[in-house]
Amino acid sequence: MFIRLKFEAEISVPMFEHGLCAGFPSPADDFLDESIDLNVLLVRNRPATFLWRVDGSSMRDVGIFHGDILVVDRSLTPIDGDVVVAIVHGERSLKRLRLDGKRPRLMFENADMPLFELPEIAEIEIWGVVVCNIHWLRRQPGRGVQ
Amino acid sequence: MSRALALVDGNSFYCSCERVFDPKIATRPVIVLSNNDGCAVARTAEAKALGIGMGEPYFKIRELCEQNKVAVFSSNYTLYGDMSARLNAIYREWAPEVEIYSIDESFLDFTTIPERDRLAYGRDLRATVRQWTGIPTCVGIGPTKTLAKLANHIAKKNDDLGGVCDLTDPAVRDRWLPKIEVGEVWGIGGASERKLLQLGIETVGDLRDMPARSARQLMTVVGEKTVLELRGISCMELEELPPQRKGCAVTRSFGKPVKTLDAMLEAVSAYATRAGEKLRRHGLETSHMVVFMHTSRFNQRDPSHSASKTIHLAESSADTLDLIDAAKRGARAVFREGFAYAKAGIIMDDLIVAGSGSRPLFDAHDREKSAALMTALDAINGKYGRGALVPAAAGIKRREWQTKFDRRSPRYTTRLEALPTALSGWTTGAENSMV
Numbered sequence: 265m266f267i268r269l270k271f272e273a274e275i276s277v278p279m280f281e282h283g284l285c286a287g288f289p290s291p292a293d294d295f296l297d298e299s300i301d302l303n304v305l306l307v308r309n310r311p312a313t314f315l316w317r318v319d320g321s322s323m324r325d326v327g328i329f330h331g332d333i334l335v336v337d338r339s340l341t342p343i344d345g346d347v348v349v350a351i352v353h354g355e356r357s358l359k360r361l362r363l364d365g366k367r368p369r370l371m372f373e374n375a376d377m378p379l380f381e382l383p384e385i386a387e388i389e390i391w392g393v394v395v396c397n398i399h400w401l402r403r404q405p406g407r408g409v410q
Numbered sequence: 411m412s413r414a415l416a417l418v419d420g421n422s423f424y425c426s427c428e429r430v431f432d433p434k435i436a437t438r439p440v441i442v443l444s445n446n447d448g449c450a451v452a453r454t455a456e457a458k459a460l461g462i463g464m465g466e467p468y469f470k471i472r473e474l475c476e477q478n479k480v481a482v483f484s485s486n487y488t489l490y491g492d493m494s495a496r497l498n499a500i501y502r503e504w505a506p507e508v509e510i511y512s513i514d515e516s517f518l519d520f521t522t523i524p525e526r527d528r529l530a531y532g533r534d535l536r537a538t539v540r541q542w543t544g545i546p547t548c549v550g551i552g553p554t555k556t557l558a559k560l561a562n563h564i565a566k567k568n569d570d571l572g573g574v575c576d577l578t579d580p581a582v583r584d585r586w587l588p589k590i591e592v593g594e595v596w597g598i599g600g601a602s603e604r605k606l607l608q609l610g611i612e613t614v615g616d617l618r619d620m621p622a623r624s625a626r627q628l629m630t631v632v633g634e635k636t637v638l639e640l641r642g643i644s645c646m647e648l649e650e651l652p653p654q655r656k657g658c659a660v661t662r663s664f665g666k667p668v669k670t671l672d673a674m675l676e677a678v679s680a681y682a683t684r685a686g687e688k689l690r691r692h693g694l695e696t697s698h699m700v701v702f703m704h705t706s707r708f709n710q711r712d713p714s715h716s717a718s719k720t721i722h723l724a725e726s727s728a729d730t731l732d733l734i735d736a737a738k739r740g741a742r743a744v745f746r747e748g749f750a751y752a753k754a755g756i757i758m759d760d761l762i763v764a765g766s767g768s769r770p771l772f773d774a775h776d777r778e779k780s781a782a783l784m785t786a787l788d789a790i791n792g793k794y795g796r797g798a799l800v801p802a803a804a805g806i807k808r809r810e811w812q813t814k815f816d817r818r819s820p821r822y823t824t825r826l827e828a829l830p831t832a833l834s835g836w837t838t839g840a841e842n843s844m845v
Contacts, residue, residue: 310499
C-alpha cells in the first residue's frame with residue numbers, strides 16, 4: 265500500500281483499491297482511485313460546520329482532551345447521547361446531552377469529576393452537535409497542541 | 411410563469427456574526443465600528459433603541475456605550491467574509507441563481523417556486539440559515555429587484571410578518587406601497603427625495619403612479635427605471651444601482667468554465683477594474699475585499715469547490731492597481747487546480763468616502779481620462795515591473811498608517827489559533843463552581 269499526503273488545504277490520501285498483494289500486481293492498480301479528501305470525510309455540511317477548541321478535561325473518558333479540535337455541525341438536530349457545544353448561562357461549554365428523562369440533561373464524561381448538575385432555572389441552548397474530535401497522537405510543532 | 415426574486419439579507423449582519431460566537435452578548439446592545447474604530451457601522455436593534463445612529467463617530471457615543479453596557483467591536487472583516495460565504499453557499503442550495511449584491515445581501519431567483527408556496531419557502535430558508543449559521547435574516551420577494559428590496563424593508567420593519575414579505579401580487583403591493591415613505595426606495599435619497607416631495611410625491615405608491623417620463627426628467631434614466639420597477643417591470647441590472655455604504659459586488663458567471671489560474675486572474679482583474687471605476691465614480695474607497703469562486707452545483711459529475719478569502723488593502727483605496735493587486739492575491743489563495751469554476755466575484759464592504767482614509771487618485775468626473783491613465787500605467791508597469799510608475803497621489807513612500815483594531819474579536823472561523831473554545835469543565839462563576 266502506498267500513501268501520499270499533500271500538505272495543502274486539500275488533503276488527499278491516494279490508495280490502491282486492492283489490499284497488499286504478494287503475487288503479481290493487478291494491472292488494474294495502474295488506475296488509482298480518486299484521492300480521499302479528508303474535508304469530505306470530516307465535513308458533511310460545509311456552511312454549517314465550525315471548528316472548536318476544547319478547553320479542559322471534563323470529557324476525558326470519551327477521548328476528548330484539552331486542546332483537541334472539535335468538528336461541530338449546526339445543521340444536525342441534537343439527539344439523546346450526542347456530545348454538544350452548549351451555552352449554559354452564557355458560557356460556551358462541552359457536554360454530553362441526555363434526552364431520556366423528563367428534562368434534558370447535560371453531563372460530564374470524567375469519572376474523577378462529580379456529576380454535573382444544572383440549577384432549576386438554567387438556560388440551555390445547544391450551539392451545535394459535535395460530529396468528531398481531532399486528537400493528535402504526536403506533538404504538532406507550532407500548532408499549539410499539547 | 412411570473413418572475414420572482416428574493417432579496418435575503420442578514421439583520422445587523424456584523425453584529426450578528428459577533429453574537430454567534432459570543433453568547434454573553436446575545437441580549438446586550440452590540441455595535442461594530444468602522445475601520446480604525448472611527449464610527450458605528452452596524453448596530454443591533456437594542457443599540458438603535460439607545461439612539462445610536464448609523465455612522466455616528468465613536469468618540470461621541472463612547473460614554474453612552476459605557477453607561478449602557480454596549481458591546482463595542484472593531485470590525486473583523488475576515489469573520490464577516492467567511493460568514494457571508496456560508497450564507498451564499500446555503501442560498502445556492504435553495505435557488506438556481508444567486509446574485510450577490512453586497513457582503514450580506516443576495517438576490518435569489520424564486521421564479522420556479524409556486525406563488526402560494528413562496529412565503530413558506532422564504533420562512534424555511536430563514537430558519538435554515540438561522541440554524542446552520544446562527545445569523546438572523548429577512549427575505550423580501552418581488553417581481554423586480556426594486557420591489558424585492560422594498561419587500562425586504564417591509565419584512566424588517568414589521569415583526570408580525572415573521573421576517574418574510576412577498577410583493578409579487580399586485581393587490582398586496584397596492585396595500586403596502588401607499589404606506590411607505592418615498593425615501594425608502596432604493597436609489598431615492600437626498601436631492602431626489604426633496605424634488606419628489608416638492609411635487610407632492612410622498613409615498614412609494616405616488617412614485618409608482620407618476621409618469622415615467624417625468625421621473626426621467628427629474629432623476630435621469632435611473633429614476634424612470636425605478637418607477638417601472640415599482641410597477642413590476644424588471645429593467646434594472648445590479649450594476650446600475652448606486653453602491654451603498656455597506657458595499658457592492660462585481661460578480662459574473664463564466665460563459666465557459668474557468669480551469670486555469672491565469673484565466674481566473676484575468677477574470678478577477680477585470681472585476682477589480684470595473685469595481686475601481688464604480689468606486690471612483692461615486693467618490694468611495696474600500697480597505698478590503700472578499701474574493702470568491704465556485705464550481706457549478708448543477709454539474710454533479712465534476713468535483714466541486716467553493717471558497718472565499720478576505721484581502722486587506724494596505725490602506726483604503728479606489729485605485730484600480732490596488733484593487734487588482736488585492737483581487738489577484740485573493741484569487742491565488744483560493745484557486746485550486748483540477749476544478750471547473752462556473753462563477754467568481756469580488757465583494758467590497760464598508761465603503762468610505764474618498765479622502766477620509768487616503769486621498770482619491772482621480773476626480774470623480776474624470777473617468778475617461780483616468781481610464782486612459784490607468785491603461786498607460788498598466789502598460790508601463792507591465793513592461794518595467796510593477797511599481798515602476800506609481801501615481802504620486804498614492805504616495806511613493808507608503809504612509810505610516812496603522813489600522814486600529816483595539817476591540818476586534820478573534821478570527822473564529824479562519825484561524826486555528828483563534829477557534830472558539832468550549833469549556834470542558836466547571837462553569838466559572840456559576841453557583842456550582844468548584845475548585
